[in-house]
Amino acid sequence: MTKPSIIPAMIHAIIFDFDGLIFDSETPDFISWQETYGAHGVELSRELWNAHIGTITFDPYLHLEELxxxxxxxxxxxxxxxxxxxxxxxxxxxxxxxxxYLAEVRELGLKFAIASSSKHSWVDRHLKRLGLFEQFDLIFCSDDVGNVGKPDPAVYQAAIAALGIAPQNGLALEDSPNGVTAAKGAGLWCTAVPNRMTRDLNFDHADYRLNALTDMPLSQLITEVMNGTS
Known part of the structure; x- marks a missing residue:
């Protein structure tokens, strides 16, 4: 049963990030690279790593060679x-x-999609492993937009076009500042949901912030975002 009376008409779609929002690949990625640098006798800076979370611009091999x-x-x-x-x-x-959140998206009759800086080979494989692949009809990755990653808004713009919504009618859920920048650059509303790798970063440009999706139901989040009560 839908509950349209509690959902502002402005939000018609929810766009999910993948890494760090649906699936925490970011912590294992950092730990494995941190251990690799350590085995070579050098340190991988957490600050440097955090600055590139959500993007595809950092080359850890090159950086290790430089060190x-x-x-x-x-x-x-x-x-x-x-x-x-x-x-x-x-x-x-x-x-x-x-x-x-996925169950509530359907209950509320909202459209939804994934927008990720990762490639389909990565996102699709892990969605299948987690049993979520069949739940998403629309999955947009960097290889759908010329291998451009966030903070460029291209992957969000592709999702918006496929969803058939105006940007201001969509709400993105993001775990990284670079992801928030991409979503806002596409004209979307954006809620930051940091994970343990990103919780200390600056999310002042997000419209709202949750510590976790378990903080509140989606319907309440939409109302809070629309009311500007972050």
Missing amino acids: LGRPIDRDAVWAKRKARDNELLAAQTIMPGVED
């Missing part, structure tokens, strides 16, 4: 680091509140 002042065997580093990353990823499940 070492010499080339590395990238294939060997990739194999060892990826094995550790996969080990950590296997322990990750759906982020708290995601399934409730």
Whole structure:
């Protein structure tokens, strides 16, 4: 049963980020790279890493080589680091509140999509592993928009066009400042939902902030965003 009376007419669609919002791949990614740098006797700065969360612009191989002042065997580093990353990823499940939000999206009769800086090969595979792939008819990734990632708004603009909504009728859910920048650049409303990797970053440009999706139901969040009571 839908509850249109409590949903402002302005919001017609919800657009979900993927990494760090639906599935925490960001913590395993950082840990595996931090351990890789440590094995080479150098440190991966958390501040540097955090600045690039949600984007595809940072090259950790190049940065590691710059710190070492010499080339590395990238294939060997990739194999060892990826094995550790996969080990950590296997322990990750759906982020708290995601399934409730997906159920409420349907209950409220809203449209919805995913907009991610990652590639389809990554997003689709993990959605299938988590049992969520069939729930999303619209999944937009960087390889849908010329391999451009956030903070560029291109992937959100593609989602908006496919959803058939005006930007101001959509609400994005994002875990990173770069993601919020992309969503706002596309003209969407945006709620920040930081995870343990991003919770200390600056989200002043978001319209609203939650500590987790479990903080409140989607219908209440939409009302709060529309009322500007962040």
